[in-house]
Amino acid sequence: MPRALARLVEGLTRPAPHVPEQRRSNPGAVVDCAVYQGGDRRPGSLHFADAARTARRRRGSFVWLGLHEPDERTMAAVAQAFGLHELTAEQATTGGHRPGAEIVGEVTRLVLRTARYVEHEELTADSEVVDTGDVTVLVGENFVITVRHGAAGALRAVRAQLEARPQLLAEGPWAVAHAVCDRMVDLYLEVAAEVERDLEHVEETVFAPGRRMDIAHIYQLKRELVEFKRAVLPLGEPLQRLLDRGVVPVALHPYLVDVRGRLVRAVDRVAAFDDLLNSILQARLAQVSxxxxxxxxxxxxxxxxxxxxxxxxxxxxxxxxxxxxxxxxxxxxxxxxxxxxxxxxxxxxxxxxxxx
The missing domain is CATH 1.20.58.340 (Magnesium transport protein CorA, transmembrane region)
Structure with missing residues (x-):
């Protein structure tokens, strides 16, 4: 056989070189994407479509895809890779949703409001005390997708803490959903503590002899408190609904019950703040009169x-x-x-x- 013909036959019969899946990069909206199996994170960084296929092939594994303010094109690709309903993908693209929980097919959609306290030197009518956003958690059989809108509620710390607890992470996608809920409630309590400190300062200023506070500051704080209340109060009903419908694994029930209990404390504190701020406002109006x-x-x-x-x-x-x-x-x-x-x-x- 001539040498040139031999090289041609060898080239046709040689197996194609393997192209690693990691070479395909994720869109900019992807914060992190990883496959977990048995509570451990598999090494490497996969494109979310490749990660979805890997999780389907490997029993006991799931994908955690974290997104931050994705555009419609990115969310459409995610919906195609994970089999999401088009309305679910469309709702996850936009922010500003009310806390809630619903089941669409085999996917559970959980929406939580995020909150963070903004440090300030002096309370002014234009300053923002509580910054809010939202995070949507889409839980499927072998995946969990977190879509965050706004600066508040970053989930990098949640992922790191959960990866340090492989026994809890081994419970699957709902372990991630629980961790996100737990983090949001912790943020609510932290913000509540900071708001309480502000209210104490306002109360001292209003009732101190010879000192007067601009009533616009009190109205601004009341507006921020109303926004914070909208984030905290409606979450209790969706959490209870998830527990009643049995979609959460039994092993995670005690953890979710604990989250609900701390949420009740946050709700009680916010309600008390509202009453206190109303009293301060009435007192300041009386002083103005x-x-x-x-x-x-x-x-x-x-x-x-x-x-x-x-x-x-x-x-x-x-x-x-x-x-x-x-x-x-x-x-x-x-x-x-x-x-x-x-x-x-x-x-x-x-x-x-x-x-x-």
Missing amino acids: VDQNNDMRKIASWAAIAAAQTGIAGVYGMNFATMPELGWKYGYYVVLAVMALTAVLLHRRFKKVGWL
């Missing part, structure tokens, strides 16, 4: 003093031909003395009754 009454009293007192002088000067400015004391050489000085004495007596009287 009292201050306005005091100002009106002062204005009325000075107006009465000026009116007495105006009345005396008006009488002697009538230009009648015959008036008492017009020909008296001390009349001018006596009138000035009467005007000054009237002003002093009125001022002392108003001062005594607390109008000045």
Whole structure:
């Protein structure tokens, strides 16, 4: 056989070189993508489509795909790789959803609101005390997808802590869902502690003698508290629904019950904050009303003093031909003395009754 023909036959029969799956890069919205088996993370970084196929082939494994504000194109590719319903993918693309839980086919969609406290030197009407966002958790048989919107609620620490607990991670995708819920509730309690500190400062300022706080600051804090309350209060019902429907593995029930219990504490604290802030607001409004009454009293007192002088000067400015004391050489000085004495007596009287 000629040498050239032999090389051609060898090239046709030689197996194709293996192209590693890691060479295909993930979109920029992908924060992390990993395959877990038996509670351990498999080495390497896979494209989410390759990771989905790997999890389907390997029994007892699942994919955790973390996304941050994905666009429609990326979410459509994720939906195709994991078999998500198009409406589920569309809802995950946009943020601002209310906390809730629903089951679409074999996928459970859990929505939680994220929250973080924004440090500030001084409370102003334009400052943002509580920054909120949302995270959507899509749980399937062999995958869990977390889609986060907003700066609050980063999940890198959640992944690291969960990877350090392989026994819990071995429970599958719902272990991730529990860890995300646990992290969100922890954030609620942290934010509640910071808001309580702010409320104590506002309360001290409002009721301290000689100190006044701009009422716009209190309204701003109340607005932030309303937003925080919308994140915390509605979550209890979805968590209870997941426990009642039996979609959560039995081994994870105690963990989710613990999360629900701490959520109740957060809800109670937020409700107490709302009542306290309403009391502070009513007290500040009462102070404003009292201050306005005091100002009106002062204005009325000075107006009465000026009116007495105006009345005396008006009488002697009538230009009648015959008036008492017009020909008296001390009349001018006596009138000035009467005007000054009237002003002093009125001022002392108003001062005594607390109008000045």
